[in-house]
Structures are given as C-alpha cells and as structure tokens.
Amino acid sequence: xxxxxxxxxxxxxxxxxxxxxxxQPWIFPQPSTSDTQAQAPAPQSTSGLPTADTDTSDSALVxxxxxxxxxxxxxxxxxxxxxxxxxxxxxxxxx
Amino acid sequence: MNxxxxxxxxxxxxxxxxxxxxxVFAQDLGVSASVNAQATTSVRTTLMQNAVTRAGQEIDRRxxxxxxxxxxxxxxxxxxxxxxxxxxxxxQNQVSGLxxxxxxxxADTDAATLKADVQTIGAAYRxxxxxxxxxxxxxxxxxxxxxVDMLVGIGNKLQxxxxxxxxxxxxxxxxKAALTDLGAKLSTAQTEAQAAVTGSAALAxxxxxxxxxxxxxxxxxxxxxxxxxxxxxxxxxxxxxxTILQGLRSINVNATTTVQVQ
Numbered sequence: 509x510x511x512x513x514x515x516x517x518x519x520x521x522x523x524x525x526x527x528x529x530x531x532q533p534w535i536f537p538q539p540s541t542s543d544t545q546a547q548a549p550a551p552q553s554t555s556g557l558p559t560a561d562t563d564t565s566d567s568a569l570v571x572x573x574x575x576x577x578x579x580x581x582x583x584x585x586x587x588x589x590x591x592x593x594x595x596x597x598x599x600x601x602x603x
Numbered sequence: 604m605n606x607x608x609x610x611x612x613x614x615x616x617x618x619x620x621x622x623x624x625x626x627v628f629a630q631d632l633g634v635s636a637s638v639n640a641q642a643t644t645s646v647r648t649t650l651m652q653n654a655v656t657r658a659g660q661e662i663d664r665r666x667x668x669x670x671x672x673x674x675x676x677x678x679x680x681x682x683x684x685x686x687x688x689x690x691x692x693x694x695q696n697q698v699s700g701l702x703x704x705x706x707x708x709x710a711d712t713d714a715a716t717l718k719a720d721v722q723t724i725g726a727a728y729r730x731x732x733x734x735x736x737x738x739x740x741x742x743x744x745x746x747x748x749x750x751v752d753m754l755v756g757i758g759n760k761l762q763x764x765x766x767x768x769x770x771x772x773x774x775x776x777x778x779k780a781a782l783t784d785l786g787a788k789l790s791t792a793q794t795e796a797q798a799a800v801t802g803s804a805a806l807a808x809x810x811x812x813x814x815x816x817x818x819x820x821x822x823x824x825x826x827x828x829x830x831x832x833x834x835x836x837x838x839x840x841x842x843x844x845x846t847i848l849q850g851l852r853s854i855n856v857n858a859t860t861t862v863q864v865q
Contacts, residue, residue, distance in 0.1 A: 555756025556680070556749055564760040564767075572757050573844060579750040580841060583834055586743035589675070590827050593735040596668075598728050599661035602654035603718045 651717055655708055658721050662705045665731055666698050672738050679745040690738075701727075729816070730808045736823045740803045740830060747796035747833045751789050754840050758785050761847045773854040781846045788840035795833035799826040 553561050558575050559568035647655075673694045677687055704720065711717035761782060765775045803826035809815035 553756065555759075556753045557756045561756055561759065564763045569757065569760060569848065572753070572760070573841075573848075576750060576753050576757065576841060576844075579746060579753065580834075580837055583743060583746045583750060583837065586675075586739065586746050587827075587830055587834055590736060590739040590743055590830055593732075593739045594823060594827060596732060596735065598725075599657055599664060601657050601661065601721050601724060602650060603721045 647712060648714070651711075651714055654717060654721050655711070658708045658724055659705055661724055662701050662708075665728075666701050668731075668735060669694050669698050669701075672735060675742050676738060679742060681745045681748045726811075729811070733806060733808055733819060733823075736827075737803050737806065740799050740823070740826045743830045744796040744800045744833070747792055747830070747837065750837050751793050751796075754785070754789055754837070754844070757844055758782060758789070761785075761844065761851075764851055765847070768851060768854045771854075775850075775854075778847050778850045781843045781850070785840050785843035785847070788836045788843065792833040792836035792840065795829045795836060799829035799833065802826045802829065 553559060555561060556575075557572045559571050673691055676690050676694075679687060704723065708717065708720045711720060761778075765778045765782065768778070769775045802822050806819050806822055807815075809819055
C-alpha cells in the first residue's frame with residue numbers, strides 16, 4: 509500500500525512540474541546562446557563599408573581603409589575615362 | 604566638421620545627381636531608324652566602298668563606347684534602379700539606331716544616298732561627344748559620393764577611438780585636428796562632385812552652333828576639373844585617416860592589437 513501511495517505521489521509531483529513548465533528545458537532543449545547568435549543577422553553598414561558601422565576594431569578599420577583605397581583607385585580610372593571622352597577622335601570619313 | 608551634417612549633404616548630392624543626367628540621355632542622336640531597302644543598280648566605286656568601310660569603323664567604335672558606358676552606368680550605386688533603367692533604355696535605343704544606320708550604309712548603292720547617310724554620322728558625333736563626357740562625369744561623381752560616404756563612416760569610427768583614447772588621459776588634440784581636416788576634405792569632395800554634375804548634366808547638343816559648342820566644351824572641361832579636385836580632396840582625406848591611425852597606434856589605446864597603416 510505504501511508503495512502505491514509513494515508512486516502516486518511521485519507521478520503527481522512529476523505531472524505538476526511538467527504542467528508548470530519546469531521540465532520544458534529538459535524535455536525540449538532550448539537553442540543555445542551560440543545557436544541564437546549564429547542565426548542573428550550580421551550588423552549592416554549604412555556607409556558602404558565592409559564592416560559594421562559600430563565595429564571600431566583595428567581589423568575592421570584595416571578592411572574599411574582597404575575598401576576605400578579600392579574606390580579611390582577606381583575613381584582614378586573614372587577620371588581617366590572623363591579625359592578620354594573629352595579627347596575622343598572619330599574615324600575620318602570619306603565624305 | 605559635423606559628420607552628420609556632411610551625410611545630410613551627401614544625401615542632397617545623391618538626390619540632385621539622380622535627375623539631371625537623365626535629361627541629357629533623352630537626347631536623340633539624330634540617327635535615322637529607318638532602313639532604305641531600295642537598292643539601285645549602280646555599281647559601288649572604290650570611293651564608295653572606302654566610305655562604307657570607314658563609316659562602319661566609326662559606328663562600331665561608337666557602339667562599343669556606348670556599351671562600355673552603359674556597363675559603367677549599371678555599376679553606379681548612388682542612383683535609383685529607375686534612373687539606371689532609363690539610361691539603359693536610351694543607350695540601347697541609340698545603339699539600335701547606329702546599328703540600323705550601319706545596315707543602311709552597307710546596303711547603299713547610290714553615291715548620293717551613301718554620302719547623305721555618312722554625313723549623318725558626323726552630325727550625330729556632336730551629340731555623342733556630349734553624351735559620353737556627361738555620363739563619364741556622372742559616373743565619376745557617383746564614385747566620389749560612394750567614397751565620401753565610406754570615409755564618413757570611417758571618420759565616425761575614428762571619432763569613437765579618439766574619444767576612447769581621451770578617456771584614458773591621452774592627448775588627442777592632434778588627432779582631433781586631423782579628424783576636423785578629414786571632415787573638411789570630405790565636404791570639399793562632395794561640393795566638387797556636385798559642381799561637376801550641375802555644370803555638365805544639363806548641357807544640350809549644339810546642333811551645329813559654334814558658340815554653343817564652345818560653351819559646352821568649356822563647361823565639360825570645367826566639370827572635369829571639379830572631378831579632379833574631388834579626387835584630390837578624397838586623397839587628402841585618406842591621408843588624414845592614415846595620420847589618425849598612426850596617432851592611435853602611438854597612443855596605444857589597445858595594447859593587444861596592432862593597427863596596420865598603409
């Protein structure tokens with residue numbers, strides 16, 4: 509009889525814990541912090557930089573300055589295109 | 604220099620640079636789109652064949668230039684997709700017109716007709732010589748704005764680093780001066796880019812008017828100077844960034860990292 513009462517008490521206690529949600533983390537494991545971080549979108553740069561606007565680290569600044577240098581080099585090419593367009597010479601026509 | 608003010612100014616620049624070039628590209632090259640399929644029984648002379656060959660070379664050269672221009676326009680980042688599509692449509696129409704003209708010239712067997720068709724190439728060239736620099740200037744100005752925006756972002760980061768250094772008791776006076784100069788240079792670049800677009804985008808074809816032609820040429824050369832000045836200001840701004848990075852390294856705000864300065 510004592511065994512039966514003991515089993516009933518244990519089952520009742522387990523049911524109460526389950527109903528209260530206390531056992532949820534063990535039954536349905538929650539995603540870890542690292543999993544949550546992996547799913548979060550990376551911070552975006554609104555200035556066109558390759559790193560986040562809030563990233564002031566040395567490595568970020570190295571990447572940022574390299575990106576600016578690439579744009580400045582391309583601007584040199586654009587500037588040369590302006591010169592070329594102004595100095596254009598057509599093929600001489602027969603008429 | 605207030606960085607946020609500069610960003611607002613940049614936004615203005617972008618807004619202004621979106622509309623003006625589209626007016627120019629609405630111009631007609633003056634190339635006939637119709638093909639005269641009527642062939643005469645005349646036999647082509649050597650002169651005529653030479654004319655056809657030269658005309659084809661010039662038309663092919665212009666088509667190639669327009670297509671390169673269009674590719675560059677599609678890379679522009681500070682204009683709307685609608686603006687780029689508008690330019691793409693106009694350029695494709697002009698390429699189509701040139702292609703049609705080329706086919707017509709190749710089919711011409713009458714000397715008088717051929718001469719008239721070839722002469723339209725010269726007339727259209729005046730428009731070509733306006734459109735190409737205008738678009739090249741707009742593309743360069745777009746690039747300037749992109750670079751300004753990026754350097755503003757770097758300036759904000761450097762400001763945070765300088766503030767952090769000041770909290771440790773470091774003397775950031777020189778760095779702040781360099782940062783102020785950075786802002787001034789970016790403002791100059793922005794102003795020059797805007798001036799380049801404003802001074803060139805609204806120009807109209809001269810239609811054979813020598814005075815208009817001279818005025819257009821002068822305006823385009825002035826716009827080129829503005830682009831060059833903007834480029835120089837950006838290079839100076841980039842040097843300010845280097846100065847600040849070197850200063851931060853000497854302060855050694857973060858002893859666990861090494862700042863790489865180009």
